[in-house]
Amino acid sequence: MTSWAITANGLRKSYGDKTVLDGIDLAVPEGTVFSLLGPNGAGKTTAVKILSTLVSPDPASGEIRVGGHDLATDPRAARAAIGVTGQFSAVDGLITGEENMLLMADLHHLSRGEGRRVAAELLERFDLTEAAKKPASTYSGGMKRRLDIAMTLVGDPRIIFLDEPTTGLDPRSRHNMWQIIRGLVSGGVTVFLTTQYLEEADQLADQIAVLNDGRIAAQGTAEELKRRIPGGHVRLRFSDPAAYQFAAVTLPEAARDDASLTLRVPGDGSQRALRSLLGRLDAAGIEADELTVHTPDLDDVFFALTGADPRHGQSDPTSQSTLPSQSKENVR
Structure with missing residues (x-):
């Protein structure tokens, strides 16, 4: 039987007269990457903030469970099971990478010895040992994002929310981050990913949901979604x-x-x-001299499902992210 890391039934959220999430259902299996896509203003960041207990859903929402815990009755237990890396780095540039890690260890109430052990292990795991004694302000964008995720892992969460983790990174750093995410999942961690890079979802996600106008427009594997588009x-x-x-x-x-x-x-x-x-x-x-299979890619899926949305281009009240506006043909 499938074990679920995250389930939500009829998740709703409004800000005044603006409905951001209009009764969405989610089911994320343990040990997988689930990617939530959608145009600017679709509510991706709002969904992450609700599921990570940072924002409360509307009272009309159905049951929401994260890590097996009901958010309405036991948010503290759910919070203990998760880690969150947002669009903007939580790294303090005025202190060293090691000091950032030790600060997180203190926040998780680890003993001094345990905190230093965990910090050293994670800095080595994310190839940051040589830079550990340097101020984080001297780190490259890719190093800061690696440190950000390393800090998230101090509490050993089994569910990680990555809200556009590779925004602003160069292609090499982005691919390095993909390897880190794959490594987390191979270790049994569940990753809930929002991204503005459709190729990223295609590469990483076991399941993809496309959020549009506050509702799930389509859900499935990348290949299943591509086959829906002519x-x-x-x-x-x-x-x-x-x-x-x-x-x-x-x-x-x-x-x-x-x-x-x-x-x-x-x-x-x-x-x-x-x-x-x-x-x-x-x-x-x-007998043809050349045979090539051409299939729609996630850009085609995204624009087919969201291009007619009259709210396209409006901002999510809790997000400033944007999605790329170009589509391409995928040749296989």
Whole structure:
């Protein structure tokens, strides 16, 4: 049976007459990465703040459980099971990396000896030992984010909320952060991730929910979401005009490009659809010089699900983040 790290039924939150979360349901299995996507103002940060006990949900909300604890009746126990890394670093730049870690150990009421042991282990784990005695203000952006997560882990949380953890990082630092997140999950930690980088969710998330206009517009694995969006196709390229013409007759549903001798055959990119197409080609004795499968990516999913939202571009009352505005074609 699935063990759930986070469950929420009918989660609601309003600020005055503005409804930010309009009865969303969430179920996050233990030891997985769950990514919440949505346009600016969709309520991602509000959801994180509620689930991490920083903000109270509306009274009309249903039951919310985090780490097996009911937020309404036992928020203290839920708080003890979680760690939170927000969009903006909690690192104090005026003290050293080691001192930041020891401060967190004090906040978790660890003894002096235990605090130093945990701090040293985490600094080594996040490749920060050499910089431990230097002021955190001298750290690069990637080092500060690593220190931020290391500080979050001082209390050994089993659930971590990462609210846009790689915002502002260069590509190398972002990929390093992905490796850290994968390592956490392989150790049994559950990660609840919000991100403005759709590729990040594609790379990391076991499950993705798209939040739009205060509601969950779609949920599933990255591949499941991509298959819901039209536009997938198989591209067949020929060098022999005769073979191209024969293939065009055999595949009447294909879009033709006579100049480049290519056919675009609609398909969802699944193995079943590809096997069916290859079977038809084999039965007709047709062999293409090049076959490429094109599937929609998460950019396509995001814009298909949220592009018509009249609130697109408005700000979440608790967030200043934005999502990228460009989409791209994913070639596989």
